[in-house]
Amino acid sequence: MPSPIPVTRLLPKDIYPSLDLGTCSSPLTRPSHGGATSLQVPVQRPHGRVASRLWSSVIHWKELRCVRPVGSGGFGSVYRAEYLGQTVALKRVKKCAKNKLASRQSFWAELNAAHLRHGNVVRVIAATTCVPADFGDEGSIGTVLMEYVGSRDLQQVIYGCAELGEDRWLRYAADIARGLSFLHAHGVVHLDIKPANVLVSDADVCKIVDFGCSVKLDRGCDAGAVAPHLSHVGGTYTHRAPELLKGEAVSPEADIFSFGITLWQLATREQPYTGDRQHVVYAVVAHDLRPSVRAHPVFGTARGRLCATLLGRCWSGDARCRPSAQELLPHLEQLRSSRT
Structure with a gap:
């Protein structure tokens, strides 16, 4: 075979x-x-x-x-x-x-x-x-x-670390964005970006791992062109872009949506959704359900408001409105240099 x-x-x-x-x-x-x-x-x-x-x-x-x-x-x-x-x-x-x-x-x-x-x-x-x-x-x-990067992943750092300062989680976010920018430039879409699939090295550097759901897009083709037998992509439903939940074409922008959910987790150190999987998936697709930014003090500062704006772009229901991974980097640098 x-x-x-x-x-x-x-x-x-x-x-x-x-x-x-x-x-x-x-x-x-x-x-x-x-x-x-x-x-x-x-x-x-x-x-x-x-x-x-x-x-x-x-x-x-x-x-x-x-x-x-x-x-x-x-x-x-x-x-x-x-x-x-x-x-x-x-x-x-x-x-x-x-x-x-x-x-x-x-x-x-x-x-x-x-x-x-x-x-x-x-x-x-x-x-x-x-x-x-x-x-x-x-x-x-x-x-x-x-x-071998180490035994820590970002999931463990977010939910198990005693302290995770803003400068640190913004640096982690920039690490992920740089990795995604490189992958997308070479036609690789990860399709399962989440904290558990980001390892943190002893030098406190984030590295993207686990490409078991990834797709290699053919160069020179439409970004959404994928082999038919790969159209049923996997991934984690809490981080999966709505177009993928609807069975539409794969594109690098799907990773940007997942990055947005991950960035929210870094900022809030909470789980993005509660409730039954089926209800969450339906609400994300039909009602634009997204993790809350209003209920968290971290988004009440000047830096937090900038972050909330970036999140809104990353998890837009229209993939065309999301920034590229390369475009994320100056926004994240602006967040790091802005006043709290």
Whole structure:
């Protein structure tokens, strides 16, 4: 069965024209010799530009040590490990018995940003679809090795930190906006921006992680053009843009809506909605329900009023009215420099 996402969508177009695609009909392969397993991705030509590829399609399992569980989610589990002398995060994407196609798509979507490098995006080191028997379980679709950022995510910081000053959460917001600006410039839409999918490093820098819901938009096409089989996007309903809840086309502006909900959480340190999921989704789409800005003193100051205005633009029901990620940055800088 062919991969739901063509291999050419895992690499930028300035790279993949120089690849030998071979005859593979699926990226799923059996273990190779020498203790390594790999994705059957295009091989390098000696004169090609793939020598500069920034991630590996091979995991050397004999070099992987001290695998310890860190957490788990809907489509996978995350571990801390040592690989080639470096601390890494290992994510195993598990099979979903109820929706096997969705779990396969989740694994391949994890690699949409694998070729990209940015200080506010978690870096992919290597990936494979085949795990040796003594390293994995039969329920795994694939494994992704990533840089280890730390054990804290923004969700834990917002709701578990004793103090979160305005300058600090505005700096976090700017980190996320810079990461999104970079991703969108390379055609990647994350589609699940929320505090739990933003890691906070020991240096107090935010990095976007978990690309299992992401989509790679084709360059040169309409921003809303996505493959039909990816139109049923996932994500978290409290942060999902209303156009996605209605089943409309994917665009980078969907991430801006999610950013707006996240920014509100940073400012208020509260949950955006209460009540039944079905009622919330209906109200967001039909009645423009948004988190409240009137009931919070933080929005009563000069800085808070500017923030409330920016929030209104970010979570506009009309995606065309939302700022781009790049346009967010000067607004956030204005907020940081404004008087409280």
